[in-house]
Amino acid sequence: MSAKPEINADDMVNIEINGVPMQAAKGSMIIHAADDANIYIPRFCYHKKLPIAANCRMCLVEVEGVPKPLPACATPVMDGMKVLTSSDFAKKAQQGVMEFLLINHPLDCPICDQGGECELQDIAMGYGRSVSRFAEKKRIVKDKNIGPLIATEMTRCIHCTRCIRTIELVGGDKELGGMGRGTKTLIGTYIERSVNSEMSGNVIDVCPVGALTAKPSRFAARAWEMRSTAGVAGHDCIGSNINTHIRNKEVVRVVPAENEKINEVWISDRDRYAYEGLNSDSRLTAPMIKVNGEWVETDWNTALEEVVEGMRANKDNLAGLMSPNVTTEEAFLMQKLLRDMGATSVDHRIGQQDFSDDGQAPLASSLGSSVEALESLDAALLIGSNIRHDQPIASHRLRKAADNGAKVMLLNSIDFDINFPIAEFIITHPDAFAADLAAMVKVALEQNSSATPDGLGALINDVIVTDVHRDIVANLTSANNSSVIIGAQAMALADLSVIRSLAGLLATLTNAQFGYLSRGANSIGASLAGAVPYAGVGGKAVSAGRNAKEMFDSPAAAYMLMNVEPEHDCIDPVQATSALKAADFVVCLTPFASDVMRDYADVLLPTAPYSETSGTFVNAAGTWQRFSANCAPLGETRPAWKVLRVLGNLLDLNGYDYLSSEEVRAEVARDTGQLKLDNTQDWQCPASLGGASGIVRITDLPIYAVDNVVRRADALQQTVHAVSETIAMNQATADKLGVSGAIRVVVAQHDDEISGELCIDARIADDCVLVSSGTVLSSGLGVPYQTITVTKD
Amino acid sequence: MQTVNDVLSESVRKEIEHWLTKFPADRRESAVIPALTAAQEQNGGWLTEEIMNAVAEYIGMPRVSVYEVATFYSMFDREPCGRHKINVCTNICCMLMGSDSVVEYIENKLGIKQGETTADGKFTMKIEEECLAACGGGPMMVVDGHYYEKLTPEKIDTILDGLD
Ligand code: SF4
Ligand code: FES
Ligand code: FES
Numbered sequence: 001m002s003a004k005p006e007i008n009a010d011d012m013v014n015i016e017i018n019g020v021p022m023q024a025a026k027g028s029m030i031i032h033a034a035d036d037a038n039i040y041i042p043r044f045c046y047h048k049k050l051p052i053a054a055n056c057r058m059c060l061v062e063v064e065g066v067p068k069p070l071p072a073c074a075t076p077v078m079d080g081m082k083v084l085t086s087s088d089f090a091k092k093a094q095q096g097v098m099e100f101l102l103i104n105h106p107l108d109c110p111i112c113d114q115g116g117e118c119e120l121q122d123i124a125m126g127y128g129r130s131v132s133r134f135a136e137k138k139r140i141v142k143d144k145n146i147g148p149l150i151a152t153e154m155t156r157c158i159h160c161t162r163c164i165r166t167i168e169l170v171g172g173d174k175e176l177g178g179m180g181r182g183t184k185t186l187i188g189t190y191i192e193r194s195v196n197s198e199m200s201g202n203v204i205d206v207c208p209v210g211a212l213t214a215k216p217s218r219f220a221a222r223a224w225e226m227r228s229t230a231g232v233a234g235h236d237c238i239g240s241n242i243n244t245h246i247r248n249k250e251v252v253r254v255v256p257a258e259n260e261k262i263n264e265v266w267i268s269d270r271d272r273y274a275y276e277g278l279n280s281d282s283r284l285t286a287p288m289i290k291v292n293g294e295w296v297e298t299d300w301n302t303a304l305e306e307v308v309e310g311m312r313a314n315k316d317n318l319a320g321l322m323s324p325n326v327t328t329e330e331a332f333l334m335q336k337l338l339r340d341m342g343a344t345s346v347d348h349r350i351g352q353q354d355f356s357d358d359g360q361a362p363l364a365s366s367l368g369s370s371v372e373a374l375e376s377l378d379a380a381l382l383i384g385s386n387i388r389h390d391q392p393i394a395s396h397r398l399r400k401a402a403d404n405g406a407k408v409m410l411l412n413s414i415d416f417d418i419n420f421p422i423a424e425f426i427i428t429h430p431d432a433f434a435a436d437l438a439a440m441v442k443v444a445l446e447q448n449s450s451a452t453p454d455g456l457g458a459l460i461n462d463v464i465v466t467d468v469h470r471d472i473v474a475n476l477t478s479a480n481n482s483s484v485i486i487g488a489q490a491m492a493l494a495d496l497s498v499i500r501s502l503a504g505l506l507a508t509l510t511n512a513q514f515g516y517l518s519r520g521a522n523s524i525g526a527s528l529a530g531a532v533p534y535a536g537v538g539g540k541a542v543s544a545g546r547n548a549k550e551m552f553d554s555p556a557a558a559y560m561l562m563n564v565e566p567e568h569d570c571i572d573p574v575q576a577t578s579a580l581k582a583a584d585f586v587v588c589l590t591p592f593a594s595d596v597m598r599d600y601a602d603v604l605l606p607t608a609p610y611s612e613t614s615g616t617f618v619n620a621a622g623t624w625q626r627f628s629a630n631c632a633p634l635g636e637t638r639p640a641w642k643v644l645r646v647l648g649n650l651l652d653l654n655g656y657d658y659l660s661s662e663e664v665r666a667e668v669a670r671d672t673g674q675l676k677l678d679n680t681q682d683w684q685c686p687a688s689l690g691g692a693s694g695i696v697r698i699t700d701l702p703i704y705a706v707d708n709v710v711r712r713a714d715a716l717q718q719t720v721h722a723v724s725e726t727i728a729m730n731q732a733t734a735d736k737l738g739v740s741g742a743i744r745v746v747v748a749q750h751d752d753e754i755s756g757e758l759c760i761d762a763r764i765a766d767d768c769v770l771v772s773s774g775t776v777l778s779s780g781l782g783v784p785y786q787t788i789t790v791t792k793d
Numbered sequence: 794m795q796t797v798n799d800v801l802s803e804s805v806r807k808e809i810e811h812w813l814t815k816f817p818a819d820r821r822e823s824a825v826i827p828a829l830t831a832a833q834e835q836n837g838g839w840l841t842e843e844i845m846n847a848v849a850e851y852i853g854m855p856r857v858s859v860y861e862v863a864t865f866y867s868m869f870d871r872e873p874c875g876r877h878k879i880n881v882c883t884n885i886c887c888m889l890m891g892s893d894s895v896v897e898y899i900e901n902k903l904g905i906k907q908g909e910t911t912a913d914g915k916f917t918m919k920i921e922e923e924c925l926a927a928c929g930g931g932p933m934m935v936v937d938g939h940y941y942e943k944l945t946p947e948k949i950d951t952i953l954d955g956l957d
Contacts, residue, residue, distance in 0.1 A: 174855035179864040190860035191842060 013079040030072040045160040046073035060093035069093035098128040114210030116223035147194030148718035157211040163203040171197030172419030217253035233271035239619030268392035277712035284606040285635030310585035314558035319345035319551040322562035324520025327615025332529035333644035344545025348526040357497035364527040367620035368515030378479035385487020389703035415763040437502035444509035455685030476510035498686040525618035538672035555579035613639035699784035705774025726759035744793035754780040800847035875917035884924035887931035
């Protein structure tokens with residue numbers, strides 16, 4: 001239900017721009033009509049995605065019959081209006097404005113990072129005069145430190161206020177402002193502080209001059225030295241479109257590519273700056289094998305022979321694990337290879353522990369709507385989601401909805417910092433999620449007096465219903481367009497299957513859509529491609545194998561790992577690393593090498609990260625987005641699809657003669673063609689709603705710890721959102737545990753123990769102890785959402 | 794941690810409440826100028842970061858927006874200043890009527906330059922004042938909110954000497 005009004009003739013007026021007759025919507029501005037007709041009017045403050053400020057006056061045009069020039073961005077069209085954008089009169093006005101703008105702007109483009117891609121430079125060339133009559137002193141403004149991501153050179157600022165509007169509208173908080181007035185106006189934060197929005201980098205793109213530029217890539221390349229190549233961001237399930245700028249085979253920076261349906265013109269800082277990880281020192285550049293415990297570099301043939309031997313020798317007990325960030329083609333080929341070898345254990349759901357509804361739950365957990373549609377929701381219940389950090393673009397869409405009055409509601413264990421109005425929220429122990437959802441289901445059942453599904457009656461009889469539950473259900477029911485969404489953080493819950501059943505039922509009862517914002521860039525693509533142990537490509541029946549957790553609980557003899565770092569990524573890092581160490585043979589297809597990897601692996605094959613391979617990501621909305629390699633693979637690195645293809649041939653398997661990743665994709669597309677993404681599932685009554693299990697360790701997936709690339713991106717790791725190596729709980733829990741006031745505490749779970757700094761964090765629910773995943777601390781612990789003990793160190 | 798109530802006195806909060814009643818409930822930001830004025834008064838004529846933050850929190854608007862207002866208007870000071878603020882208009886009409894000599898006279902009299910405060914903390918001369926909308930009476934100045942027009946040295950002496 002998108003709220004786009006039908007345009008009928010009455011709403012249109014006839015105007016003329018530069019003699020070209022055209023129609024324009026009533027109430028729209030001259031600049032809109034001109035842009036639609038491809039007639040360029042110079043502008044600085046106007047930006048199609050931002051509220052109109054009309055403060056730069058660069059867009060002055062002549063309107064017949066009006067004695068003064070008018071700003072095209074702020075002058076509504078009127079019937080019969082005749083606009084001249086480049087008459088002598090208009091040009092003179094534009095030149096005048098240009099001259100004023102350049103009064104204080106330094107004329108030293110050769111030493112400015114923006115030189116060559118500067119709107120001011122371009123417009124000065126096209127619309128300015130060649131001389132300046134200003135002989136007085138130019139003003140100089142001290143640069144500000146606004147954090148590790150954005151470099152400032154405020155002397156260059158022309159006060160268009162685009163950055164202020166962007167950070168408020170897209171970043172979600174008003175972090176920048178215009179201080180002072182007149183010639184003394186300064187753009188900044190007033191007090192020295194960093195700009196912390198997870199979307200902050202967007203101010204760089206909107207800044208028409210070199211005042212705000214990307215700090216990590218500052219002075220690294222000139223605009224004309226870089227090749228811009230299209231791509232798809234690989235760190236969340238939104239699949240923002242990006243342009244990757246390459247110089248000398250290296251990614252220099254990443255900027256958004258416009259896609260109205262997905263990311264509009266924005267990207268998250270994670271998608272913008274993660275590329276630094278691609279250039280990290282820990283990149284593996286040549287195949288390596290372990291000979292007598294020593295690592296030696298070798299050629300591809302030798303390494304692949306090693307792999308063939310290792311896999312053949314252990315073919316009866318082989319398992320394969322990949323991250324949800326691999327391409328669809330890679331996922332497909334890896335599961336095909338393993339299955340052709342007779343293996344059954346292959347999975348990509350690295351962060352999940354409850355697999356009890358495999359086969360009943362949907363094969364691929366999708367959003368159930370387009371990304372764009374999030375902004376037309378009237379109500380949404382998010383379960384286990386830190387949407388602002390999990391999928392910043394989805395959060396931006398949802399914020400637009402919330403600003404329009406949508407009721408966004410949350411069920412979480414951590415009171416995450418959300419930058420839009422939240423109508424209702426429940427911050428509770430994860431063991432209570434099921435009971436809370438059951439209470440909502442109970443309300444919904446009473447309300448629409450529908451039959452209670454099998455077995456549910458007994459379960460919900462005793463659940464306590466509160467006003468919050470009633471309000472949530474009322475909001476969902478009364479909305480025209482509502483959605484119940486399970487978030488990325490929920491994927492790790494111990495009772496995911498129960499949450500899934502109840503949430504799905506709640507959605508049905510309240511007439512809401514039901515969807516997921518899951519973890520990783522391509523969990524849907526991987527699932528469709530058959531990278532799950534209970535189904536092959538397109539959901540095809542297969543002989544079932546062990547899932548991402550079981551394959552370590554009952555260890556395999558040999559493992560193939562692709563683009564995954566189990567010590568950080570797996571649900572049970574301790575179990576995973578010990579199984580890998582004990583295995584006979586481990587091969588890693590990986591862009592990076594780490595010490596842990598060198599410890600357990602036998603062969604390391606350098607495979608391409610997303611920037612160096614072609615492939616396809618399927619986003620949360622089910623959109624297949626294909627991309628090509630942005631640059632040549634580093635050193636001896638090869639795209640994983642090629643490596644798997646060659647392995648297939650070396651293993652004498654049939655059907656590995658693909659000439660391009662396109663062919664692989666075509667095969668997956670053919671085999672999944674009939675499959676519609678659908679989140680409905682048959683009602684499975686949960687055995688119980690669980691119950692209080694005391695002090696549990698909870699986890700979250702910090703924004704800059706989500707995958708191997710992001711974890712290596714330096715600038716992101718210097719921000720306030722960098723991974724924090726702490727053991728966090730609220731004051732009440734600390735008191736209860738008797739650790740209040742301690743500097744360090746010890747967390748013990750079964751035989752595992754970690755010790756770390758105690759952090760008192762009021763956002764965390766009672767009886768919960770947060771050790772974030774992706775951290776060094778968490779790699780010393782087992783499965784999250786289990787009981788632990790905490791003592792003073 | 795200090796709360797808003799610690800920073801803003803009861804009378805200031807009352808004053809802000811009074812102004813808030815004059816604007817629609819979803820336009821609370823409109824009260825920011827009178828709110829800052831009251832808060833500045835309470836603090837002896839200038840605003841600290843803490844006070845601006847408290848005003849932001851009290852009204853429920855972004856801190857940055859409060860800083861914007863406080864830096865925009867010359868009647869807000871963000872540094873300690875004297876008990877009496879002297880604003881001499883130096884805009885065009887007043888200039889034609891001799892405001893330069895008014896400035897010079899006061900500077901000599903008080904022994905400070907524009908933008909400075911006397912050692913005894915009694916007077917601050919504001920740095921530069923644009924048209925204060927009393928052009929017909931130029932040269933003119935505003936001292937502590939009171940308008941004085943058609944200034945002469947004698948008149949200035951009487952005005953300034955009459956302050957404690
Ligand atoms: S910093 Fe850039 S975007 Fe911001 S006001 Fe100045 S010129 Fe405009
Ligand atoms: S673009 Fe129209 S005033 Fe700035
Ligand atoms: S010029 Fe001085 S009051 Fe107007």
